[in-house]
Amino acid sequence: xxxxxxxxxxxxxxxxxxxxxxxxxxxxxxxxxxxxxxxxxxxxxxxxxxxxxxxxxxxxxxxxxxxxxxxxxxxxxxxxxxxxxxxxxxxxxxxxxxxxxxxxxxxxxxxxxxxxxxxxxxxxxxxxxxxxxxxxxxxxxxxxxxxxxxxxxxxxxxxxxxxx
Amino acid sequence: xxxxxxxxxxxxxxxxxxxxxxxxxxxxxxxxxxxxxxxxxxxxxxxxxxxxxxxxxxxxxxxxxxxxxxxxxxxxxxxxxxxxxxxxxxxxxxxxxxxxxxxxxxxxxxxxxxxxxxxxxxxxxxxxxxxxxxxxxxxxxxx
Numbered sequence: 001x002x003x004x005x006x007x008x009x010x011x012x013x014x015x016x017x018x019x020x021x022x023x024x025x026x027x028x029x030x031x032x033x034x035x036x037x038x039x040x041x042x043x044x045x046x047x048x049x050x051x052x053x054x055x056x057x058x059x060x061x062x063x064x065x066x067x068x069x070x071x072x073x074x075x076x077x078x079x080x081x082x083x084x085x086x087x088x089x090x091x092x093x094x095x096x097x098x099x100x101x102x103x104x105x106x107x108x109x110x111x112x113x114x115x116x117x118x119x120x121x122x123x124x125x126x127x128x129x130x131x132x133x134x135x136x137x138x139x140x141x142x143x144x145x146x147x148x149x150x151x152x153x154x155x156x157x158x159x160x161x162x163x164x
Numbered sequence: 165x166x167x168x169x170x171x172x173x174x175x176x177x178x179x180x181x182x183x184x185x186x187x188x189x190x191x192x193x194x195x196x197x198x199x200x201x202x203x204x205x206x207x208x209x210x211x212x213x214x215x216x217x218x219x220x221x222x223x224x225x226x227x228x229x230x231x232x233x234x235x236x237x238x239x240x241x242x243x244x245x246x247x248x249x250x251x252x253x254x255x256x257x258x259x260x261x262x263x264x265x266x267x268x269x270x271x272x273x274x275x276x277x278x279x280x281x282x283x284x285x286x287x288x289x290x291x292x293x294x295x296x297x298x299x300x301x302x303x304x305x306x307x
Contacts, residue, residue, distance in 0.1 A: 012262050018251060019267070023274060112274040116267075123266045 028061035117146035176233035185222030
């Protein structure tokens with residue numbers, strides 16, 4: 001068992017970045033499928049604001065995924081094809097029951113992603129290990145993605161608050 | 165998962181292996197640390213009301229310690245299954261141990277939405293094999 005919260009090898013870092021990719025795929029896949037999965041009358045009730053939020057969330061997650069994959073590529077490790085993960089996410093995906101469910105699910109996804117990057121940054125900063133990619137570039141990318149996840153959480157919260 | 169949670173998980177598994185209190189030696193083997201480190205941490209967990217320790221017998225989880233050990237084992241189980249069934253990692257046990265300290269319960273729960281974890285988790289965890297007894301590797305399916 002590894003005691004202590006730090007990332008000490010390229011291999012471990014690669015795995016963690018892969019988990020980040022999968023979390024982004026979950027956000028992307030769910031955001032893209034939320035509208036389709038709702039019953040027609042619920043779908044019609046979704047306003048433009050929520051539609052835009054979901055579209056932006058899907059685009060942003062695709063961007064995050066590509067940035068994480070660029071880091072993984074430079075660590076020279078194998079990764080799993082996006083299509084394969086997407087199929088798994090779809091297979092296990094229980095559609096939200098109503099508009100609130102769509103927003104709550106989106107909020108939970110963004111919050112989880114934020115928490116993940118926050119923990120990952122802490123674990124990297126706690127380590128003095130050398131990686132095959134520049135530490136500065138790695139942390140800068142993760143800081144930026146974490147900030148965008150934070151903004152995503154705030155955006156969903158704001159919409160939920162003024163709809164309440 | 166923090167260090168305390170890793171110890172609670174190990175005590176839970178050692179209690180099952182030994183069918184009684186967890187001995188220092190078994191915990192040291194499971195955690196790959198020295199018996200002295202185990203004793204020091206057991207003392208801290210006892211102070212926090214998570215463990216009862218009886219000299220010459222070993223450590224037992226209190227009700228609160230048991231709840232936390234369950235959560236820690238569930239998180240570990242999710243990471244193992246995720247590595248084995250989604251990322252198709254062969255050395256999923258070693259890698260799960262390396263990752264468990266960085267993966268939070270919230271994140272594990274989200275990963276759990278794309279794996280098929282049985283409802284009886286963590287009771288179906290096989291301590292000797294260090295994996296869920298229903299985790300089958302190689303067919304891409306959890307059950």
